[in-house]
Amino acid sequence: MSDDVRYPSEKPEHPYFDSSFSGMLLGTLVSRFCGGCGYGSIGQLYTRVFEDEKLDPKLYPLVIGIGCYSQIFFLVHKNAQKMLTLHGRAPAVATGMKMANPKMKPIIFSGDGDCLGIGGNHFIHLCRRNLDCILFIFNNSIYGMTGGQAAPTTLYGAMSTTTPYKMFEPRSDGVELALAAGASYVARTTVAHPRTLMKYFKKALKHKGTSVIEVITPCVTYFGRKNLDNLGSKGEKGEIMDTGGKMFEWIKKNSIHINQAKFMSKEELFNKYIIGEFRYDPSKSEYSEEYKKIQNIAMKGD
C-alpha cells in the first residue's frame, strides 16, 4: 500500500476538522489512538459540545491527566486551553485553578487508573468539597498506555499482563465512590451512547458543583484482543473481542440502565456496568461559593 492511499492529500471531509487542534496545527486530522479505541469519539464529542454551546475557552480550561487519553489534545477544540498534568493529579490542579479564579469551571479528563488508582485520594476529596468542575473518568478497564496491565476497574475474570491467569481482585466503582464522597451530579454512560454522553456533558456544564461522568470506552488492543466477551466464565462459549465493533457490541450488552438494574439481583449485575444518572442535586453547597462567604466574614472583621 503506497503512502498516497493511506494518507489522502486532499482535506478530509469532517464537520469539525477546522475546529480541531490537529487540523489547526498540522493541517490534517491526527489521531494517535489504536483502531477501535473510544477516545477519538470522546475528543470529537467534546469538540462538538464546545462548538455547540459556544464555550468561552478562557473560562473552561481543559485539565488532562495521564493515560492513553492524554493524546486527546490533538482532537479537542483548538481554542480550548489544554494542559497536561501529572498522573492522577488533575483534580488537584483543577482545584487550585478554580480557587484562584472562581469564575472558571475546569473540565478534567481522567482515566480509571488515573482517577481511581493513583489519584483516588484527590478524586474523593474533589467530590467531598463539591468544587464546581466537570470530571470525566474514561474507563477502559485496563492500563492501555503502559501495555495492558490490570487496572482497579478491570472486571473479574479478565486477562491482563499483570493478571496472566485471571483478574481476581474485586473492582472499584467510580460512580459508587463519587456518590459516597458527595459529588452532586453523578452519571455513567458509554462511548456506544454518544448522544447520552453529550446530554450529560451539557447538563454538567449548567450544573454548579462537582459533576462526575464515567464513560465506559473500549480498548481493543489490550483488553478486547486478550479477552472473551464472557470474560472466561465457565460453561459459556465466548468470542475474542478483537475488533472495535465487537467491543462496542460487548459494551452495549454489558451495560444495563439504572431503571432496569433496580429489578435485577446482585448476581445478575455482577461484572455489568450500570448506566444512567445516579444523582442530580443542585441544592448542595458549592466549595468556592462557601469560601466566598468565609472571605466576606474575614473582610468584615476589625
Add this chain to the structure above:
Amino acid sequence: MSNVNGKRFLKPGKYLMMGNVAMAEGALSSGLKFFGGYPITPSTEVIEHLAKRLPEVGGCCMQMEDELASINAVMGASLVGAKAMTATSGPGLSLMTETISMAANIEIPFVFCDVQRCGPGTGFVTVPHHNDIGLTRFAGNGEFEVIAFAPMSCQELFDLTITAFNYAETYRCPIFILSDAYLGHIHEVVNIPPKEEILKRVIDRTIPKDTKGAKFTYEDIKTHKLTIPKPYIVGTEFCPPLIIHLPHNQDGILMPEENSLRFMKIMIDKIRDNIDKISLTEEYKLDDAEIIIISYGLPVRASYRAVDLARKKGIKVGIFRLITVWPFPKEKVKQVVAGAKAIIVPEMNYTGVIAEQVERVTDLNIPVIKVPKVATLHHPDDILKAIEEVAK
C-alpha cells in the same frame, strides 16, 4: 495580632513575630493569593496564619488532603495567574518533588518554603537539621536549576520572601526558602516598612500589552538574544493552546525531539547566565582574612560571634555568607578563597553539602574543614575551636 487592618500590608512599625509568621506576612506583602498546604510540624504556623489572613485580602488558603494535592493546587493557582506558595518540611518535600520538576518544566513560578526538621517519618520534629539542602538542588526528575534562599533571622524571612516571589516571577523556576525548625519558631523583632516601600520592591504578575506575535518566546526578535519571557496565564489571551510538561519549543507549546537540547539549554542557562544577578552574598571582615568561614542559615549567627572572639585573639578570620545557597556562586567563592589559609564550613548536617561544593571550586592545598552539627545549634566556641586549630 491587633494591628492587622484587614488589608494586605501590616501597619509599618516593629513587631515581635514568629519566624513562620514573618514569612507568611512577607508572602502577603508580595501579593500572595493562594496557599495550598498540608499540616506538618514545624511549618504549621504558616498555614494557620494564612488561613486567617488570606481570606481578608481576598485570597484563598486551602488545607488539601495531602502534600501531593497541595503542591498541585499551588501549580494550578499559579497557572491562572495567582501568586502561590506552599510550606512544608522534609517528608512533604520528598513527596512534592514530582510536581516540582513538572512546574520547572512548564516554567510556572511558585515559592516553596521548606521548614527543615530532623529525620524522616515522625523524626525529631522540633529540632533543626539542614538535611534538605541537597534535595532542593536536585528535587525531582528532569534537568532544571533552582534558586534557594537561606535566611538567618525573622527580619530576613520577611524580606527574602518578597525577594523570592520577585525571583519566581522573573526567572520562572522553583524557588525555595530554606528555613528550619528553630528559625521558624524563634520570636524576633521584625521591622515592617511602609506600604509604598514594599510596593516599590514587588514585581507583579502582568500580561504583556502586546500579546500577539512574540508570544512566549525566549528570543528577542530584534537582537536575537535569549530573554526570559513573562509567565503565561491560563484564562487570558496570553496562554499557549497547549501546556505540556515535555521539552517545548520557543513558542512554549510543542515537543519536537530536535528542540530538546535547546530546551534544556534554556532551562539551565536562564539561571547560570544570570548567576551574578541572582546570587546574594554577604561578607564580614573578609578584607585581610586568612581563614574564611563559608556558611548559610543559622550557623552564620554563631560564626559572627566566633569571628569577633577570634579577632580579639589576633586571628585574621572573616565570613563569606551565602544568602542564596543555590545556584552555588562558583566564581565568587573562587575569588574569595584565593590565597586563603583554610576554609571552615559550619553546617547543620553531617554530609557537608555546601562544604563539598566549596571543595569542588578551591585548590586542593587549601583545607576545607567541616564543623557539623545535627539537631542542635552551633555554639560560637565550636567554631572558635576550629578556627584556633587551623591558626596554630
